[in-house]
Amino acid sequence: MSKIYQDLSKLLPSEFVSISQGDLEVHRIDKWHAAADPEVVVFAQSTEQVAAVLRYANEHEVPVYTRGAGVGYVGGCVPVNGGIALSVAQMNDILEVNTGDGVAVVQPGVITGHLQEAARTKGWYYPPDPASLKECSIGGNIATNAGGPRCLKYGVTKQYVLGLEVVTATGEIMRVGGRCHKNKTGFDLTTLMCGSEGMLGVVTEATVRIIPHPETRAMLGASFVDFTGAAAAVQAILDAGILPSALEITDAFTLAAARDYLGEDSLPPGDAYLMVEIDGRLSSVKNELEGLTKLLNELGVLRINEASDEAACEEIWQLRRDFSYSLKHTGLTKLNEDIVVPRSKLVELVNFARQLQKDTGIPVACFGHAGDGNIHTNLMVEDYSDPVIKKRADAAVDKLFTWVLEHDGAITGEHGVGLAKKPWIKQALGPVSFAMHKQIKQAMDPKGILNPGKFLD
Amino acid sequence: MSKIYQDLSKLLPSEFVSISQGDLEVHRIDKWHAAADPEVVVFAQSTEQVAAVLRYANEHEVPVYTRGAGVGYVGGCVPVNGGIALSVAQMNDILEVNTGDGVAVVQPGVITGHLQEAARTKGWYYPPDPASLKECSIGGNIATNAGGPRCLKYGVTKQYVLGLEVVTATGEIMRVGGRCHKNKTGFDLTTLMCGSEGMLGVVTEATVRIIPHPETRAMLGASFVDFTGAAAAVQAILDAGILPSALEITDAFTLAAARDYLGEDSLPPGDAYLMVEIDGRLSSVKNELEGLTKLLNELGVLRINEASDEAACEEIWQLRRDFSYSLKHTGLTKLNEDIVVPRSKLVELVNFARQLQKDTGIPVACFGHAGDGNIHTNLMVEDYSDPVIKKRADAAVDKLFTWVLEHDGAITGEHGVGLAKKPWIKQALGPVSFAMHKQIKQAMDPKGILNPGKFLD
Secondary structure, three states: OOHHHHHHHHHOOHHHEEOOHHHHHHOOEOOOOOEOOOOEEEEOOOHHHHHHHHHHHHHHOOOEEEEOOOOOOOOOOOOOOOOEEEEOOOOOOEEEEEOOOOEEEEOOOOEHHHHHHHHHHOOEEOOOOOOOOOOOEHHHHHHHOOOOOOHHHHOOHHHOEEEEEEEOOOOOEEEEEOOOOOOOOOOOHHHHHOOOOOOOOEEEEEEEEOEEOOOEEEEEEEEEOOHHHHHHHHHHHHHOOOOOOEEEEEOHHHHHHHHHHHOHHHOOOOOEEEEEEEEEOHHHHHHHHHHHHHHHHHOOOOEEEEEOOHHHHHHHHHHHHHHHHHHHHOOOEEEEEEEEOOHHHHHHHHHHHHHHHHHHOOOEEEEEEHHHOEEEEEEEEOOOOOHHHHHHHHHHHHHHHHHHHHOOOEOOOOOOOOOOOHHHHHHHHOHHHHHHHHHHHHHHOOOOOEOOOOOOO | OOHHHHHHHHHOOHHHEEOOHHHHHHOOEOOOOOEOOOOEEEEOOOHHHHHHHHHHHHHHOOOEEEEOOOOOOOOOOOOOOOOEEEEOOOOOOEEEEEOOOOEEEEOOOOEHHHHHHHHHHOOEEOOOOOOOOOOOEHHHHHHHOOOOOOHHHHOOHHHOEEEEEEEOOOOOEEEEEOOOOOOOOOOOHHHHHOOOOOOOOEEEEEEEEOEEOOOEEEEEEEEEOOHHHHHHHHHHHHHOOOOOOEEEEEOHHHHHHHHHHHOHHHOOOOOEEEEEEEEEOHHHHHHHHHHHHHHHHHOOOOEEEEEOOHHHHHHHHHHHHHHHHHHHHOOOEEEEEEEEOOHHHHHHHHHHHHHHHHHHOOOEEEEEEHHHOEEEEEEEEOOOOOHHHHHHHHHHHHHHHHHHHHOOOEOOOOOOOOOOOHHHHHHHHOHHHHHHHHHHHHHHOOOOOEOOOOOOO
């Protein structure tokens, strides 16, 4: 029996420390393909337990891999160097939803969707909406600075985190920020923790901002002859002074897969599809919907599906989710790269994707958050465990990322770096920023125990 | 002649290096009262010049005090340890306003109002609106993470900064973030720079997000019998699902000063005044205005001034600006503390301010951003240079800050710490966070040359 297990079983109630095969297996992988066994799994129940684990780990230089719901897409929490998988999934209480202050206080294991529901019940709104919101947790959202379709209008996770309780690498309990909506007290360590991927500390409590819930929403699904037309519509909508709550685009490959999966009749015509959601006061939304319809007609849209009630909106969002399922239904493995380009380069990106498909023989499906240029670019490969196919796929991904960086883009918009984007991080950051990252990491985690083996190692 | 001056005159074209009495005097102070002479003033013209100055300063351990337009309110740029006052005011080009990408690229010396106008000309919007926007610069806005009335709906400066070029303390040129609207590449050093008060690097270029400009705006000025009624209205408006673009509150003392300055007839009745601005599509705003009027009437408002066109809105904003002038007109020195409380504590804060006035004999005027609890609490003192009065005023400020911290508030919402809030920063951050601040500072500025003598020293 491992010494770490024995030691931790003395530090914590032993039922929260596990080396069962089942627990090790669950904690060796996220939604990406890389996997590695931790030596021991800890199910933390409190901030004090997290602090005890970190003090121990720091003293004995044991790697600590913090994990929320484990639905990351880049292998960010995979315990590549063994050590402790520190699960905060059971710290999942919503401690407070206070509309007077416009805040909610949550533990890191709270499922994002649950927080949204708790705010919604009181007529208030927590906007960040990653696709996995029914299963992902706030701790993971903070670690990756998660986004989602509505972040176009409402901003990503970091724009809602007001304060954090963080256990530092040396096991001290640090409070940063607070419950005020504005705060310029010192450096912005609260935001520094957002997107730090478990490498700078362990979040044990978060105070997030909530806002009044918009009265209603409505959607348009607009079919276009081609992607260029849909991308032009994205810009025309924004230029008309309309900031939709979501603006999602889908390319021909994805639509073809969806037709194959759902049947030709369930899908709109055309080789590109745009989903526009607007929200606000009832009368405003009605009026804005009319303006949008007029604008889209002027732009030569093929067909518009209008969704003016909740059920109809959900149908359009279901179609959006079905795009993912349709791609899975192809039987191919989806390498989902959440790259971002400056918005004016949407068409260039899709043209590049078409060329990449031609050059490599690997189908490429593009869909996602057109409004902020964050297009999920999915390389559809046959058997990624086959070394020959893997090599070809990796070379294609490399071409994609190289192109993205050459075009002022970002290699990740909302999933994080983790293991998946590690090979490109130095190039993406540049040498000065990379060195600065290492200096900050060294300052905050002197022995390098937090999530080692990831993008700075 | 000083050695630093001689050295710098060799490194840079000598016309950009000054020890003239006039230049030293301008650069010894901001809008706060503390002052100290720099040894030399540098008017940087380029990133390369900034880098050359920092390499020199780092090698010779010379303090560097970066300065934008110099309109800070907390003595943040005052060169307390002498050395170099590094002005970036002449690096003031708007390099690009690109609506296709939804970004503007600016040098740090660009006046915030000029950026807003450049975006507005193209129908786009840079929302952060500090009161001093006609004279403050983007570099200073970034250094203090500046806010303003519209930040209630639109967020503060950091929520618009997408990418930065930063010269590090050792004189290297670092690029962080970029021109994408989403970016999870590495740690969020871009936001870490926002609000870092010249202590972690020198910003030499910023890429900021711009958004479609709202079609129109409208305002209501609402008079209430007392502050409690106005504060209740703030919460009722938000609870009704309305997120105004500004929600400003004014207390009885400020109104009395304004009546004295502008004449009784120019001012609304009552002991509290609420300004509500809404923006959006024309028809939406019209409709929302009606809803707001109905709601305010139900809440027992004394009088409502409706402003449904641009000129009328500007009149209400002019009244807001006149509040500041009215306080100045009292002949007293205004110690403006930009404290923040959780929104539900607005009434408690004003009651505390009344009690503080009673206990200390120092008049206290409260007005500001009610929607986010950021109330400018102005202690009106006679002659702050009189040591007796200063001591009494400082004791009153200490009571205020102590109360704020005991009530989950923040000692600064948008002005920064600088020298003004330095005595309270350790208490505000707590010992673990304060130590972490020092570690990060050490990592990013190993010799401590950037803005020494401020809140970490």
